[in-house]
Amino acid sequence: MMKKQKDNKTEEQILVAAQVIFQAKGMDGARMQEIADKANINKAMLHYYYRSKQLLFEAVFKKAFSLLAPQLNAILNDDSSVEEKIRNFTYNYISFIIKHPYLPNFIIQELNRKPQFIEEIKNNVAFPNITKFKQQVEKEVANQIIKPIAAEQLFINIMSLNIFPFIASPLIKPLINVDNKTYQGLVDARKKEVANFIINAIKK
Structure with missing residues (x-):
């Protein structure tokens, strides 16, 4: 047979x-x-x-992540300034997650269920690497372009402000009393708002 x-x-x-x-x-x-x-x-x-549905969901996630990760990695490792990196990273990340809103919650769900899942993700090609970003932050701090801040803390701030509106939308919408359409508009505006907020906080 x-x-x-x-x-x-x-x-x-x-x-x-x-x-x-x-x-x-x-x-x-x-x-x-x-x-x-x-x-x-x-x-x-x-x-x-x-x-199973779980295996299918993982396949969909990995396919989407394989599209997002190289974009973010390219931004982190190009020769642009820290300010440009923050703007480009934020714009690209939020634009992508608007099209794939299930991704952040799925990552949190999988890491809670199976902590080793991050190792599976890291095996994807072009998993984001912040080594060059760290070097640039240290250099711009030394040159007094930006205020003293650890690159790791800055990266956590960027990720937090980008991710939270997606994973916490069921909580935020009633707190600020907006409907889905209005909230989508607010999230779209964050492509620039997040970058402006972070840059204004760190610029000398």
């Missing part, structure tokens, strides 16, 4: 369909049958490619 071969085109259809469903309904709300229908295949075929 011949063994079935997985087809790259079918697998891509599944990943595209799964991304749409996960983005609309999240991990808990998504159903494998719904994903199969969206991909125009039957559920048995879907399970042949991905035995």
Whole structure:
């Protein structure tokens, strides 16, 4: 009996369909049958490619992360100034996560469930490296371009201000009393607001 071969085109259809469903309904709300229908295949075929919703979600995540990570790594390692890096990193990160809003929560969920998941992520090509960023921060501090700050602290500030509005949106929206459409507008504006806030805080 011949063994079935997985087809790259079918697998891509599944990943595209799964991304749409996960983005609309999240991990808990998504159903494998719904994903199969969206991909125009039957559920048995879907399970042949991905035995569980968790494995499918991980595949969708890794595909998306493999698109984001090289962008961020390129920014961190180019020859632009610290200010330009902050602006470009923030703009690219927020623009990408607006299109893939499930990513931050999925990372937190997976790290809580399986701490070694970060090692799997780090095996992705072009995982962001902040070595050059650290060197530039130290140089600009020494040259009195920016106020004294540890590069690690600055990077944590950048990541925190970029990520928090996505993972905490169910809390923030009622606190500031806005609907989904208004909140999306606020998040979009943060592409510049976050960078301006950080740069104003560190500039001499």
